[in-house]
Structures are given as structure tokens and as C-alpha cells.
Ligand code: GDP
């Protein structure tokens with residue numbers, strides 16, 4: 521789960537990382553009050569879980585409380601890369617001398633954390649890494665040893681950050697460990713004209729496996745932006761919208777992932793994926809199918825099920841009552857294997873729906889679904 525900037529700021533503050541004074545609101549009137557409390561001049565910042573807000577017009581300086589109200593009114597409701605701004609943070613402005621970049625991110629391949637730091641902060645790090653890779657330091661951090669003062673000094677030195685950032689680097693590691701984060705990023709970390717080091721923008725991604733002990737951030741569902749994802753989430757389905765033309769339904773994340781691969785291998789592109797998990801009840805099937813069929817990009821659907829605890833006959837029953845309860849408008853290719861596969865196949869054969877086809881192998885079914893999508 522990604523946190524909002526103001527939540528990241530709160531964590532930084534709790535762990536002793538210097539941050540500007542700031543408050544959040546969803547009301548322009550209150551923005552004026554906050555600006556007055558903060559001394560008049562403020563930076564008004566859109567709270568959305570995406571970067572590049574500055575470039576998109578979501579970070580603006582307001583000279584006084586009246587301007588803060590006006591600016592807040594402009595930014596609230598704004599669309600930034602598909603995210604609607606519901607809240608703004610008002611922060612005391614800072615006189616920036618230099619901007620740096622620092623982050624810790626899990627490096628799964630290395631089985632370590634990776635510290636990334638650069639004296640060229642402010643811009644998006646991908647851009648810096650592409651244009652001036654020599655300015656970006658990458659140092660592996662042993663998760664057991666962590667970032668000690670010595671390690672922090674090594675990181676600061678490699679990136680050419682001033683020695684005063686060492687304390688922040690150590691504390692940022694503590695944020696990562698104590699808050700169960702997979703990523704902590706400060707961009708920019710700034711040196712002010714007075715020489716103070718301040719975290720001006722923060723991004724924190726928490727490990728969802730630790731949700732049970734991070735209850736303060738809410739247990740709510742992940743943010744969904746695609747309307748179909750919103751609908752699927754409301755029905756309790758694991759659905760992700762992609763940009764191809766073959767709808768994919770499977771049981772279990774592993775099978776669904778390899779289904780995406782075989783669809784791609786057949787020359788088509790998956791339009792989405794839906795993991796029906798262990799429960800392939802008629803209701804889940806009907807809900808899943810209606811979400812997938814309502815996507816105009818979907819030309820054919822590939823249902824790939826390996827019967828385990830939920831046996832194939834139960835899945836077949838689910839498919840039959842789903843196609844009987846919704847109007848099937850697109851071809852369905854079904855591959856059933858595993859527990860009770862023969863009975864499941866017989867159920868579908870007996871129903872003999874003109875738009876439902878069965879193929880017994882995964883590759884064959886993927887090729888057929890791709891072919892149907894092409895000729896649709
Ligand atoms: P992002 O665009 O979503 O990464 O939002 P940031 O919070 O990082 O803001 C973008 C840029 O706005 C920063 O890199 C700074 O250059 C500038 N900025 C943000 N806050 C302040 C501030 O208090 N004072 C000044 N002078 N610039 C700021």
C-alpha cells in the first residue's frame with residue numbers, strides 16, 4: 521500500500537527526520553486558515569498517490585492566505601495522471617539551496633535493500649538515471665546490518681551528499697524497518713539556504729503483509745482507478761485491467777500469471793486478468809464474467825482452471841449458471857483440468873452453449889482464444 525505524501529511526512533516527523541510544518545484539508549476556506557497559522561506564504565500540494573505533481577500543476581506557491589484559498593480551490597478536484605485530488609497539504613515554504621534524492625527499496629533479486637542516492641534531486645530519478653547515470657549512487661544494504669552511521673556516510677559520500685544528510689539516511693532506514701515499508705523515498709531532500717537538511721516530499725510503500733500491524737493507515741481496499749477495477753473490487757474480485765483483447769479468468773495467481781504468458785505467446789494480448797481463487801462458485805463466475813464482458817476491449821475470454829479443492833465440475837456448474845444468468849456476447853474458451861476434469865467437461869458439453877468451446881490443453885486453448893479475438 522502506498523501512503524500519501526502527508527502520511528509519509530507524518531512518519532518522517534515521528535522518526536526525527538526534519539520536515540516543513542504542514543497541515544492537510546479538503547476545503548479551500550480551511551486552506552486560508554491554515555495558511556494564516558503557517559505564517560501566510562505556503563506551498564499548496566495536491567495529495568495524490570503519484571509522482572510528478574509539480575509538473576502537472578499540483579504543487580504551487582501561494583503568497584498569502586487569500587491566494588492559498590484560491591490555489592487550493594484550483595488544485596482540489598484536479599485530475600493528475602488519472603488521480604482525482606481530494607485533499608491538499610499546505611506547507612511552510614522553504615528556501616532551497618540544493619535538492620537531493622535518497623531512497624531505500626527492496627531489491628528482490630539481490631535479497632537485499634538498495635540505497636539509491638543522488639545529488640541531482642528534484643527531478644524524477646528515472647530521468648536522472650537515464651541522462652546522468654554517473655550521478656546516481658546505488659549501494660546494497662544488508663537487511664540485518666541495516667544502515668548504520670558508517671553505512672550512511674558511505675552512501676552520502678558515494679552520491680556526493682553533504683555530511684549533514686547522514687543522520688537523515690539513518691533515520692530513513694528506521695522508518696523502513698519499523699513501519700514495515702518496502703520503499704521509502706525522499707525527493708527532494710533539500711539543503712536550505714541556512715544549511716538545514718529537510719525532507720520536502722516523501723513516498724512510502726508499506727508491505728501489505730504487515731497490514732495487520734499497520735492498522736492506523738486503514739484496512740481499506742487498494743485504490744482502484746479503472747472503473748472496471750472499482751466494480752470488480754466492490755464484488756470482491758481480484759481483477760486487474762490490462763490493455764489487450766483476450767479476457768483471462770483463472771484460479772490461483774500462479775496459474776493466472778502463466779495463462780497471461782501463454783496468451784501472449786499465442787500472439788494475442790491479455791485484456792485483463794481475473795483470479796477467482798479457490799472459490800469458483802456460480803456467483804463468482806457470473807460476477808467475474810460480467811465484469812470482463814462489459815469491457816469493450818475484450819474480444820474473447822479464456823477460462824483456465826486447474827481443479828483442486830474446488831473441483832472442475834463445480835467450476836463447470838458455475839460457468840453454466842453464469843452463461844444462463846448473463847447474456848453471453850463473446851466467445852468463451854474453457855480449459856478444465858485437474859480434480860473431476862472429466863465431469864466438468866461433460867457438464868459443459870451437455871449445456872452446449874454456442875459461444876462456449878472447450879480445449880483440453882492450455883496452449884491449445886490460448887491459441888484458440890487468440891484466434892477468436894483476431895477474427896471477432
Ligand atoms: P512532485 O512533483 O510530486 O515530486 O512534488 P514535490 O513535492 O517533490 O515538489 C516538486 C518541486 O517543487 C520540488 O522538487 C521543489 O523544487 C518544489 N518545491 C516543493 N516544495 C517547495 C518549497 O517549500 N519551496 C520551494 N522553493 N520549492 C518547493
Ligand code: MN
Pocket residue numbers: 572642707708721
Ligand atoms: Mn517529489
